[in-house]
Amino acid sequence: MESDIEILSEADASMRKLRIFGIDDREDENGRRRIKDVEVYVPIVCGSIAFYLGKKATEYRTHKWTVYVRGATNEDLGVVIKRVIFHLHPSFNNPTRVVDAPPFALSECGWGEFKIDITVFFHTDVCEKKLELSHVLKLNPENAYGPIPKSIKIPVVAESYNEVVFPDPFESFVARVHNHPAIQISNIPDGLNLPPPGVADTYYLMEKGDTKEHPLSPWFLKFSEVEELFKLTAARQKVQADIAKLKRQLIMVDGQPEGLESSSGYEC
Amino acid sequence: MGGTDAKDILGLPKTPLSLTQEKKSRPQKESHRKPDGISREVYALTGGVAPLMPSIDLKRRPPADEKVAWKWLSFTNSARKDDLQLYHWVRVVNDVPPTGDYSFAKYNKSVDILKYTDEEYENHLTDPVWTKEETDQLFEFCQNFDLRFVVIADRFPVSRTVEELKDRYYSVNRALLRARAQSPADVANHPLMKEPYDITRDRERKRALSMVLSQSRHQEKKDAEILAEAKRITEMRLAARRAEEPDVSANENAGLDKADGVVPGRSVSPTSNSQLPATAVAPSTLTMADYASTLASLRMLHVYLRTYGLEQMVQAASSAVGLRTIKRVEQTLQDLGVNLKPKVPTKTVCDEHLELRKEILTLLNLQKQLQYKESEGSSHREGSYAAMPDTPKDRVFASDPFSFGAERPIKKDQKRKGPGRQADTPSPAHKRPRKLKASDL
Numbered sequence: 108m109e110s111d112i113e114i115l116s117e118a119d120a121s122m123r124k125l126r127i128f129g130i131d132d133r134e135d136e137n138g139r140r141r142i143k144d145v146e147v148y149v150p151i152v153c154g155s156i157a158f159y160l161g162k163k164a165t166e167y168r169t170h171k172w173t174v175y176v177r178g179a180t181n182e183d184l185g186v187v188i189k190r191v192i193f194h195l196h197p198s199f200n201n202p203t204r205v206v207d208a209p210p211f212a213l214s215e216c217g218w219g220e221f222k223i224d225i226t227v228f229f230h231t232d233v234c235e236k237k238l239e240l241s242h243v244l245k246l247n248p249e250n251a252y253g254p255i256p257k258s259i260k261i262p263v264v265a266e267s268y269n270e271v272v273f274p275d276p277f278e279s280f281v282a283r284v285h286n287h288p289a290i291q292i293s294n295i296p297d298g299l300n301l302p303p304p305g306v307a308d309t310y311y312l313m314e315k316g317d318t319k320e321h322p323l324s325p326w327f328l329k330f331s332e333v334e335e336l337f338k339l340t341a342a343r344q345k346v347q348a349d350i351a352k353l354k355r356q357l358i359m360v361d362g363q364p365e366g367l368e369s370s371s372g373y374e375c
Numbered sequence: 376m377g378g379t380d381a382k383d384i385l386g387l388p389k390t391p392l393s394l395t396q397e398k399k400s401r402p403q404k405e406s407h408r409k410p411d412g413i414s415r416e417v418y419a420l421t422g423g424v425a426p427l428m429p430s431i432d433l434k435r436r437p438p439a440d441e442k443v444a445w446k447w448l449s450f451t452n453s454a455r456k457d458d459l460q461l462y463h464w465v466r467v468v469n470d471v472p473p474t475g476d477y478s479f480a481k482y483n484k485s486v487d488i489l490k491y492t493d494e495e496y497e498n499h500l501t502d503p504v505w506t507k508e509e510t511d512q513l514f515e516f517c518q519n520f521d522l523r524f525v526v527i528a529d530r531f532p533v534s535r536t537v538e539e540l541k542d543r544y545y546s547v548n549r550a551l552l553r554a555r556a557q558s559p560a561d562v563a564n565h566p567l568m569k570e571p572y573d574i575t576r577d578r579e580r581k582r583a584l585s586m587v588l589s590q591s592r593h594q595e596k597k598d599a600e601i602l603a604e605a606k607r608i609t610e611m612r613l614a615a616r617r618a619e620e621p622d623v624s625a626n627e628n629a630g631l632d633k634a635d636g637v638v639p640g641r642s643v644s645p646t647s648n649s650q651l652p653a654t655a656v657a658p659s660t661l662t663m664a665d666y667a668s669t670l671a672s673l674r675m676l677h678v679y680l681r682t683y684g685l686e687q688m689v690q691a692a693s694s695a696v697g698l699r700t701i702k703r704v705e706q707t708l709q710d711l712g713v714n715l716k717p718k719v720p721t722k723t724v725c726d727e728h729l730e731l732r733k734e735i736l737t738l739l740n741l742q743k744q745l746q747y748k749e750s751e752g753s754s755h756r757e758g759s760y761a762a763m764p765d766t767p768k769d770r771v772f773a774s775d776p777f778s779f780g781a782e783r784p785i786k787k788d789q790k791r792k793g794p795g796r797q798a799d800t801p802s803p804a805h806k807r808p809r810k811l812k813a814s815d816l
Contacts, residue, residue, distance in 0.1 A: 146722075148681070148722060150721065229678065234677050234678045235677070236676065236677050236678050238678050238679070238680065240680065268718070268719050268720060268721075269680050269681055269682055269720060270680070270681035270720065270721065270722065271678060271679075271680060271681075272673075272678065272679055272680070272681055272684060273677065273678055274673060274674045274676075274677070274679075275674055275677075291722075293722060330719045331719065332719045332721040332723060332724050334719075335714070335717055335718060335719050335724050336723060336724055336727060338711075338712055338713055339713060339724065339727040339728060339731055340727065341711075342708075342711040342712070342713050342731055343727065343730065343731050343734060345711065346707075346711075346731065346734045346735055346738055347734060349738055350734065350737055350738050350741060353738065353741040353742060353745055354741065356745055357741065357744060357745055357748065360745065360748045360749060360752075361748070
């Protein structure tokens with residue numbers, strides 16, 4: 108029994124423990140093997156673009172909007188995503204809209220802002236589980252100070268950046284995508300022997316897939332980590348400096364426990 | 376506030392705000408519970424709260440018409456087997472001596488031990504390991520020593536363990552009950568029949584207890600960590616499994632059961648084990664386990680959003696701290712110009728963000744430590760006030776006999792704080808009852 112218990116000092120230890128408990132999910136039922144401690148991640152942007160219809164607007168159709176999931180640098184997400192389902196407000200006909208091919212976008216006309224639930228399905232060789240996201244549709248333009256007048260030419264764009272992370276990815280998956288521009292892989296060891304690449308469920312390569320030429324692409328926002336990273340690094344440096352200062356102070360206080368009483372007038 | 380007045384007069388610096396607020400509430404509670412019959416200060420000696428047992432009512436005086444005398448009389452004790460007559464002082468009222476048995480005789484309780492006849496022994500009670508003489512002796516000892524098996528085991532001529540003695544005694548009793556009962560149903564409700572003594576279970580229980588007792592600190596910590604970790608992993612996995620589609624792999628099921636099976640088997644009393652060490656374990660070790668299990672559970676998901684992953688890790692980091700600390704971390708982040716949730720959550724940004732949060736937690740912890748150490752120094756003086764809930768600070772100057780007493784605690788403190796002055800400093804609670812000595816003045 109003693110051998111069952113190990114000291115937990117890192118995430119690795121917990122994986123060891125999982126194996127001790129009998130779970131080795133490195134191999135799934137189909138005998139596919141996973142690469143441990145490697146992460147495949149896909150930078151995506153989830154967003155919406157809405158155009159005010161102006162003169163052509165009716166009471167219930169004031170805006171034409173498109174909600175989408177795109178690669179952060181407009182690469183083809185069809186390499187990992189098989190299907191995206193957009194769950195619209197129940198007031199829409201057939202509120203469950205399924206998109207089976209890239210670009211994973213959906214256009215509609217409406218008047219209201221609401222939260223759109225998005226379910227993403229991946230190719231079987233990538234991941235068997237689905238991923239849930241959500242996005243709030245924005246129709247009314249505003250800036251930092253409040254609402255601004257609507258314009259027909261300039262759409263309202265709401266986008267948020269995220270990354271889809273596949274921990275311990277399948278070897279066949281990595282083999283298939285490791286050179287694709289949409290895919291990032293971290294911690295990949297050198298000289299890894301990969302098996303023959305898996306096959307995506309649907310293969311839309313370069314047909315409708317290339318979103319770089321998408322009509323809405325001029326409006327897409329650019330996301331860069333530089334500014335945020337800069338702030339974070341600066342913050343960390345400051346905090347580390349403060350920590351060092353406090354540690355020095357603590358050492359000083361410990362050195363004289365009665366230091367504060369030396370000023371008392373009583374001597375016995 | 377009386378405390379500050381005293382300090383004013385004596386020329387000491389005032390207490391920090393938090394301490395005064397603490398002390399304010401306590402004296403208020405004390406003042407409206409003064410009992411009658413004993414003086415305030417004497418009452419305060421008992422801790423300033425109502426006693427568990429009713430105290431003697433000193434106001435009640437014996438009626439004036441009674442004539443009380445004390446006589447040296449003999450008495451008998453029904454608890455004794457002989458007829459020894461001893462003497463003691465007796466309170467005689469109106470020349471009538473008190474009646475009744477010796478007042479302590481009622482405390483002479485003993486256990487009713489069943490007695491069996493030889494015939495009964497032959498029929499029901501024979502045992503391969505026990506002879507009749509041994510069994511007889513066992514029962515005699517049980518009678519004499521009131522079923523104190525430890526004592527019996529010690530004096531038993533043949534060396535037997537406590538569990539063996541208990542086993543024999545209880546099995547004999549059970550057999551006797553069964554034999555003497557009219558029908559099995561009669562005895563079915565007897566405690567001995569409903570819960571029979573199980574010698575193996577008893578042995579196992581004692582072994583486990585001694586194991587727990589003899590565990591080192593280190594072992595306790597390890598166990599607590601592992602149990603916390605295992606609990607989290609099973610919980611996370613349960614949550615992940617609930618989110619999954621119905622086709623759960625057999626591996627995971629088996630793993631989950633094994634996890635449940637392995638952990639409790641490791642130590643017989645896991646709950647009691649984890650109660651105590653949980654408080655003793657340093658927060659940092661628990662957080663490491665939290666991170667590990669959070670990462671493990673994220674892996675189990677097979678796919679997740681970076682923002683979700685960051686949220687989980689931030690939660691793990693905050694799990695060991697209170698809400699106030701979490702708010703302070705967020706305030707610090709804002710002060711540093713950092714978004715509470717990164718706008719561009721790339722891998723690097725999220726890693727840095729998490730590290731920053733951890734560092735801020737460390738910083739806040741250090742700040743608290745420093746604060747504590749600094750107030751500890753000044754609170755040595757205040758400690759005598761804070762630790763004495765019974766000190767009627769606002770009355771110190773009103774009641775003359777204790778005006779010197781006010782001085783004493785201060786002096787005592789000065790003595791205590793000087794390095795190496797007094798080796799045997801009494802604790803603050805004992806200051807009050809000490810009589811005034813000439814040397815103090």
